[in-house]
Amino acid sequence: DGYSLPPGPVLFSPTTFISGVIAEVVTKTPDVQKTNTINEIWNIFKSENQTMIDDTLVAAYGNKPTDTKAFTNSGIPLSAVYIVNPQGVLKNEGTGEVTSYEEQVQNIDTLYPSL
Numbered sequence: 001d002g003y004s005l006p007p008g009p010v011l012f013s014p015t016t017f018i019s020g021v022i023a024e025v026v027t028k029t030p031d032v033q034k035t036n037t038i039n040e041i042w043n044i045f046k047s048e049n050q051t052m053i054d055d056t057l058v059a060a061y062g063n064k065p066t067d068t069k070a071f072t073n074s075g076i077p078l079s080a081v082y083i084v085n086p087q088g089v090l091k092n093e094g095t096g097e098v099t100s101y102e103e104q105v106q107n108i109d110t111l112y113p114s115l
Helices: 017-026 030-045 065-073 101-106
Strands: 060-062 081-084 089-092 098-100
Touching: 030 065, 060 065, 065 081, 098 101
Parallel strands: 060 081
Antiparallel strands: 081 089, 089 098
């Protein structure tokens, strides 16, 4: 279709600071906003040939349980979700495997083979 994601991670926060605070603190539903954003991005890349979200979004990183909820609500497999703790330790939410950014960099071709 002529469109693709860049060859590296995409970081985004399409909400305003106030909107984020309201979702996080007041309504306590940041996962709803995050799920909607992920689905909007996925809809840009979805096509007849790309029908599964994990064919395009191959991993998701967050730091809160609501991030895991948003990712899985969007269809990203739990085995592709990593939660980062304050010390920078990564935990795969599907397998329970604990790793680090350094280890992931060393194993990048295994973790994220060319699609």
